Amino acid sequence: MRLFALCLVTTLAASPALSKCGGSFSAFVSGLKQEAQTAGVSATTVDSFFRGVSQDPKVLKADRAQGVFQKPFLDFSRRLISQNRIDRGQSMARKYDAVFDRIERDYGINRGVLLAFWAFETDYGAFQGNFNTLDALVTLAHDCRRPELFRPQIFAALELYEQGNFDPRTTTGAWAGEIGMVQMLPRDILDNGTDGDGDGQVSLKTSAPDALVSGGKMLSHLGWTPDQPWLQEVRIPTGLDLSQTGPAQKRSVSDWAQMGVTPRSGTWANQTLAASLLLPQGHKGPAFLAYPNFDVYFEWNQSFVYVLTAAYFATRLEGAPIYDAGTPDPGLSGAQMKQLQKKLQARGHDVGKVDGILGARTRVAVQKEQQRLGLPADAWPTTDLLGRL
Template sequence: MIRATVLGLALLGASPALAQCGGDFGTFVDTLKSEATTAGLDPETVDAFFKTVRQDPKVLRADRAQGVFQKPFINFSNRLISQNRVDRGAAMEEKYSDVFDRIEAEYGVNRGVLLAFWAFETDYGGYQGDFNTRNALVTLAHDCRRPELFRPQIFAAMELHARGDFDPDRTKGAWAGEIGMVQMLPRDILVNGVDADDSGKVELASSAPDALVSGAKMLEHMGWRANEPWLQEVVVPDTLDWLLTGASKPRSVAEWQAMGVAAREGDLAAGDMQATIILPQGHKGPAFIAYPNFNVYFEWNQSFVYVLTAAYFATQLEGAPVYQSGTPETGLNGAQMKQLQAKLQERGYDVGEVDGILGARTRAAVQTEQQRLGLPADAWPTPALLRQL
């Protein structure tokens, strides 16, 4: 009964009524405790969960210092993808081949997809973070940047605690509250955790089979389409209308082929499948075709450059060649990107936070302005565009 009640509270946690944040930290914690006991959780369990809770300023600093996502795709991917990670990925694929066989049979998620996440999230389990997870979640829920994301995770963590699967004082992970080898939040663990090695417990920090199968189930829950591709490098003609490109502009594969888009290696997906053309550094840089499963990546991580790098690395781990960098035009540094975003805001565009990160809304605004100014509308901002604005 307690478990169902707390889980119900966790599922309600994203509602506006529960999205309070800020104010005195102690008072905020008292509010959380009151909500948990009102929902039916034993007061002693609640007190034990929050007994040593504290606000963690290191979590807030980490949340504010994500400058790595300002890097362009080529620089970012070169930083994350190393020969060591490629080699270790091959070794892990061989070591856990039976687990990946099971994942592909049950969930239709390719092994490369899980290997890439495993590599990027924790370096194949080697470093899973040393932040106290409870403190991180409560700190981020108290902070008013994204309380709707983190507040429900606190109640999910209490549910895990009630099950005996979460130690408030000892469970550690990433600064944003993710736990285990593929870094899953408590709610995702509740819904998608799998005891794949039949140990009797879901142990995402110590069991690779549990972590990998749970990650695959989570992707399925997010909408992964079984046994379908997600990304592929392509060659695009110079005559392509660049305004048609972008992650929000799907067309059928057959239509792209009719315009001269071709796979760099192998064949494109079926002609009736919807796909987008992504030019992360403009029409002179790398080019990819993204299929519907690519969009699921954004349910895992919302950074465009991270998602594209993870999706590409998954293809590389399955045999795709190193992508062709091309000769992209010089882009903007972080300060220039913030200046660009501010100028776009002045012109009425919603680019979100002025953070120096080239996200989806900034790309869309850039593409519109490029078209207006007679520049190649490839969504890649350059100093020339900034000068004209």
């Protein structure tokens, strides 16, 4: 069962068709069919593909019930990372050692990175979702929250159907339309689906080698740089200029070192790379340097807390110690976070949707207000900040 936010794994070109959503569901499906035929797909194929498609209210319920992302990093990461998942990850690394060797050779993706996604997406293939994929995609495209993401995926699924690689009646997966062990959307399957086990088929639901190699290829296409790190836990000195922290601000590792930042264990991965200093729960909590490869995670998922947890788990699977949790100041409840976002909006800050989630734009706004008020500008909102606003 999926516990995380919607994956954003493609860049979609805008077109007038993408604005069509809402209204009668049957009329919406008719519009999809007409668009497919206009693009050159035969009426017989189109009718067969869309036959029996229906709106799934459970998909809409799942889309609106993602409260887990309101949890702070320490709570969220402890929920997703267990000793069992670590042990199984290490076991899978041994079992598919040759597959991971191939991925590392061909795409430069560390095995820990893919193992972490495999664990979080489907618990190493055990829970891939039982939502009808076509129903899910059409339901979400009809819903006017994010039609620009889901409508193109319907036509990608249609292309897979024409190739004989998608059954609109029996293909199932996550509520947001992802399929297989590492949960890929239809467009990504078209672009990156790879036969990893040599049987002549791309079977992302039943073949771990197929799923892993396909996932590695996708991360490579999203911009992953081989032989570079993605995340490293660090210690920060007292008196550090906290206004320089956050994912949007980057400086070389050597600069961070001159400012007194040190690796918590081991040595610097690469002092020439640009990196951001992340303080997910403020200056009293854990601290990480995020390297350029860390940004690729946001092409997979837009949730900061999910991305950081996945990146951290990947380092754990590759031998890093458990983070130093520190003693962060208590955070805000979901209701308090919404109240804070409204106050920030009233002060002219763009925080996006008022959803109770401490996302990137809310963090930036918090940091600016902390600077204005003379508080430690670590982007971690507290009741003190809320009260002062």
